[in-house]
Amino acid sequence: MRRWTEWLAGLLLMAAVIGVAPAYAQASDYPLRPVRVIVPFPPGGPTDVLARAIGVKLTEYWGQQVIVDNRPGAGGNIGMQIASRASPDGYTLVMGTIATHAINESLYENLPFSPQKDFAPVALAAQTPSLVVVHPSLAAQTFGDFVALAKSKAGSLVYAHAGVGTLGHLSMELLTMQAGITVTNVPYKGTGPALIDTIGGQTAFMITSALTAAPHVRSGRLRALAITSAKRSGAWPDTPTIAESGYPNYLAVGWAGMFAPARVPKALPPRINVDINRALASPDTRDRLLAAGSEPASLSDKEFAAFARAETAKWAKVVRQAGITAN
Secondary structure: OHHHHHHHHHHHHHHHHHHHHHHHHHHHHOOOOOEEEEEOOOOOOHHHHHHHHHHHHHHHHHOOOEEEEEOOOHHHHHHHHHHHOOOOOOOEEEEEEHHHHHHHHHHOOOOOOOOOOOEEEEEEEEEEOEEEEEOOOOOOOOHHHHHHHHHHOOOOOEEEEOOOOOHHHHHHHHHHHHHOOOOEEEEOOOHHHHHHHHHHOOOOEEEEEHHHHHHHHHOOOOEEEEEOOOOOOOOOOOOOEOHHHOOOOOOOOEEEEEEEEOOOOOOHHHHHHHHHHHHHHOHHHHHHHHHOOOEEOOOOHHHHHHHHHHHHHHHHHHHHHHOOOOO
16 A cells, blocks of 8 residues: 555656646757747837837747737737637747736726736836826926916816827826826827927827827927826926825836746746847847837836736726726
């Protein structure tokens, strides 16, 4: 009986070793063939630029081609659905964003995938702050002036945003909650048209990516009053944060990061994370991202998972309190 028990224990141990061996072997040998990175947005946008910058370095490190596959549509949901159904072997990754992995889950009632359950966080790649910009005709020279004006003209100030549930929209909703102001929002089909009308004075202000606003602020067609990051940006040292302007809990920064389909071998996310962080730390990639208005990030895969969960909870609260829905 004892010999049979020992034999059974040995058999179970062997089965366990065989079961986990492929994951570790795959991590040490990975990748053995080209890797696809799905970008759920059109070519040329910030998420695409980020994915391609990282892909160039990973191709160099791995000796295997990293292929960017753009699958835009439905606010990023089409590409994410495709990624969620990919084989969880590490050969399909996806560049997710604050929209796809922190906002859309609360915004859309019937997503065909779960951002939390269907993906394994791999690495936070970059964060991009936004600017509060106003038309020069607005009688507000500072962010404090702007808040005072909005309070004195409750509901009269009109702002533009790129669409319902976009970061520019939710960033303003978060501000109205914390500053106790009431403004009127006008949704547009994209940042471009919203920016054009703000520059033209049809709308008074907007919150938009620092990268998008930069040339118009520097030309004097828009005035920057504040930045949405936790601390001042090196690219905008004279622009105060909203937090330092009297609202210490305010933070609304766009971000993007790499995810893998769920059930990917557990050894792969930390393995890939090391190489992505290495790519982001390389001087040429770092300089390229900083020039584009993004700040390279560096978190472990587990830290990124915790970050994404916190962001999801934060924006779900804003969506719920503002009563926002997307059709």
